[in-house]
Amino acid sequence: MIILYLTSGLFLGWSLGANDASHIFGSAVGSKMISFRTAAVIASVFFILGAVIQGSGTSNTLSKLGAVNAIGGSFTVALAAAITIYMMTKFSLPISTTQAIVGAIIGWNIFTGNPTHSATLTKIVAAWIAGPVIGAVFAIILYILLKRFKKSAKIHLIKFESYIKTGLLIVGAFGAYSLGANNIANVMGVFIPAFHLQDLNLGIFTLSSTQQILLLGGLAVAAGILTYSWKVMETIGSNIMELSSDAALIVVLAQSLVLFIFSSTGLSDLFVRAGLPPIPMVPVSSSQVIVGCILGIGLYKGARNINFKVLRDIGLAWVVSPVVSGLLTFFLLFFMKNIFNMNVGTKITGAAGNPLLMNDILMQDQSDVSGIIRYILLGLFVFGTIALLLYFLLESKKRKEMQRSEEKFWKNLK
Amino acid sequence: MAVFTRTTKNLILKIDEFIDNVDIGLLVFKEGIKAFLDKDMDAFHRHLQKVDLLENSADKLQREIENEMITHSVLPQQRAEVSNLIDELDEIIDSIKSSLNEFDIEMPDIPVSLNNNFISLTETSVSAAEELIPAARAYFKEPYTVREKLLKVYYYESEADKIASNTKKIIFQEMKELDLAHKAHLRYIIHHVEVISDLAQKAADLLSGMAIKILM
Numbered sequence: 001m002i003i004l005y006l007t008s009g010l011f012l013g014w015s016l017g018a019n020d021a022s023h024i025f026g027s028a029v030g031s032k033m034i035s036f037r038t039a040a041v042i043a044s045v046f047f048i049l050g051a052v053i054q055g056s057g058t059s060n061t062l063s064k065l066g067a068v069n070a071i072g073g074s075f076t077v078a079l080a081a082a083i084t085i086y087m088m089t090k091f092s093l094p095i096s097t098t099q100a101i102v103g104a105i106i107g108w109n110i111f112t113g114n115p116t117h118s119a120t121l122t123k124i125v126a127a128w129i130a131g132p133v134i135g136a137v138f139a140i141i142l143y144i145l146l147k148r149f150k151k152s153a154k155i156h157l158i159k160f161e162s163y164i165k166t167g168l169l170i171v172g173a174f175g176a177y178s179l180g181a182n183n184i185a186n187v188m189g190v191f192i193p194a195f196h197l198q199d200l201n202l203g204i205f206t207l208s209s210t211q212q213i214l215l216l217g218g219l220a221v222a223a224g225i226l227t228y229s230w231k232v233m234e235t236i237g238s239n240i241m242e243l244s245s246d247a248a249l250i251v252v253l254a255q256s257l258v259l260f261i262f263s264s265t266g267l268s269d270l271f272v273r274a275g276l277p278p279i280p281m282v283p284v285s286s287s288q289v290i291v292g293c294i295l296g297i298g299l300y301k302g303a304r305n306i307n308f309k310v311l312r313d314i315g316l317a318w319v320v321s322p323v324v325s326g327l328l329t330f331f332l333l334f335f336m337k338n339i340f341n342m343n344v345g346t347k348i349t350g351a352a353g354n355p356l357l358m359n360d361i362l363m364q365d366q367s368d369v370s371g372i373i374r375y376i377l378l379g380l381f382v383f384g385t386i387a388l389l390l391y392f393l394l395e396s397k398k399r400k401e402m403q404r405s406e407e408k409f410w411k412n413l414k
Numbered sequence: 415m416a417v418f419t420r421t422t423k424n425l426i427l428k429i430d431e432f433i434d435n436v437d438i439g440l441l442v443f444k445e446g447i448k449a450f451l452d453k454d455m456d457a458f459h460r461h462l463q464k465v466d467l468l469e470n471s472a473d474k475l476q477r478e479i480e481n482e483m484i485t486h487s488v489l490p491q492q493r494a495e496v497s498n499l500i501d502e503l504d505e506i507i508d509s510i511k512s513s514l515n516e517f518d519i520e521m522p523d524i525p526v527s528l529n530n531n532f533i534s535l536t537e538t539s540v541s542a543a544e545e546l547i548p549a550a551r552a553y554f555k556e557p558y559t560v561r562e563k564l565l566k567v568y569y570y571e572s573e574a575d576k577i578a579s580n581t582k583k584i585i586f587q588e589m590k591e592l593d594l595a596h597k598a599h600l601r602y603i604i605h606h607v608e609v610i611s612d613l614a615q616k617a618a619d620l621l622s623g624m625a626i627k628i629l630m
Binding site for chain 1: 474555
């Protein structure tokens with residue numbers, strides 16, 4: 001039963017994996033620098049790591065915006081966000097998972113009579129605007145540095161490309177980690193206040209309740225990356241702008257840095273210790289940040305034809321996505337509560353903590369989730385090992401066949 | 415990572431070796447023509463054999479370079495152009511081989527009074543191709559210097575054209591003692607020497623575009 005409630009979040013995760021995660025390796029795969037297989041495996045593994053290790057920072061911010069305190073409410077909020085994304089994509093309207101989920105949470109706040117924390121909302125909106133701008137600035141600075149290094153180092157083009165290829169893998173891994181840390185809140189953030197799972201001891205480390213929820217979301221995202229992102233990755237390079245391999249590296253690095261900055265509690269603490277204001281832990285839209293980075297490089301290169309439609313789309317997404325998602329959440333919550341008699345959450349009273357109102361049956365079910373996660377992890381480990389062995393076997397066979405055909409060619413020519 | 419490094423090093427070495435072959439081929443061609451004009455046929459045949467070996471090695475290297483670039487997905491964005499450049503350079507060494515073969519098979523009777531014209535034409539035509547070599551190497555390391563290096567290619571190509579025209583004028587307008595078949599044969603041989611600078615210019619055009627693209 002409890003897994004059923006999670007399906008809307010898992011679906012949201014799948015769509016995040018299929019679309020947003022593609023931005024990280026999109027240019028590299030589109031330009032054939034890295035194969036889709038390699039990109040998908042690296043993106044999946046590092047997204048999950050980022051989500052589990054560092055994903056709680058941005059999730060806490062979303063919880064502050066609105067602590068959805070019933071599983072039925074979390075389900076409806078995630079469902080409304082997912083439907084909004086589906087509908088707006090269908091009608092080719094600009095959309096961002098981040099903005100859809102924030103709108104849905106505000107919709108829940110309005111429906112349950114909870115106040116929306118205005119300071120948190122301001123922080124989130126400021127981060128949405130700052131994300132693409134910082135991305136553009138980072139991209140310009142990093143691109144200038146790379147160009148200067150390339151000119152002074154006089155590295156052979158092929159060697160330079162191989163460095164770029166290695167760089168793309170490392171930066172891509174960092175990007176996937178940062179995306180996991182920053183964007184997992186969009187997928188699972190609304191479920192965290194409503195779930196209290198037992199700690200899961202895996203021998204080497206223990207996963208807390210929050211980490212288990214984030215892990216499930218991470219797995220859904222990984223499924224989205226592995227099953228559907230190839231289509232987006234194949235076309236993304238040419239869709240936004242034709243990027244050279246070094247520009248692609250800079251775009252991914254700049255985007256990763258922005259996502260990392262907005263999700264690293266450690267970095268924020270360092271800022272505070274240095275007497276600077278803390279960095280807000282806010283989920284930002286990866287697609288909007290990447291557009292900011294690409295526009296930054298375009299501006300530096302003196303591109304005359306900057307596509308202002310892209311900028312207009314971003315601005316439109318900031319307004320339209322939360323509004324549509326918020327309205328849809330409000331109506332869905334109304335139906336869930338009055339027609340299906342579902343507990344979608346109540347007004348939070350008292351200053352200390354959130355008195356979570358859980359259904360008794362659901363509380364019992366929650367202990368089973370840890371067991372399911374344990375089996376999923378075991379299955380993934382076995383499947384991963386077999387897949388890895390099979391991959392190396394097939395690769396070695398392919399290489400031998402190629403060598404044999406080449407030898408045969410030269411032998412026949414003689 | 416080790417696979418990347420090994421492939422990269424191998425490929426760089428192969429491209430360098432390929433360009434070396436073309437470079438040496440040009441030198442051997444020049445010496446071969448001089449030996450032919452001096453009627454030193456032993457030296458000429460030695461040079462012809464050398465060019466044959468260089469051309470075969472260049473062909474093999476060309477295939478290996480293209481195979482490795484495809485299988486290891488090297489330079490995905492510039493691969494087609496780099497392959498074209500290697501093709502154009504291969505055309506030059508192919509043309510060197512076929513020219514020397516024409517000299518060997520047809521044994522053109524070049525009047526001694528035209529020796530200097532033929533030597534000058536060979537040297538200028540070969541110089542155009544020789545100036546292409548540093549530009550082709552620069553594309554991989556210092557692409558911003560390619561275009562200035564290519565200026566000399568265009569200069570020598572136009573000089574080769576002038577020398578070829580002058581020599582043809584001398585043959586057809588001043589050398590009344592030669593019959594028409596002899597004149598036509600000499601014109602054909604001149605074309606064989608001159609074509610090297612034309613091929614160098616064609617490769618230079620391609621390289622020039624490639625350099626602009628990579629700097630964008």
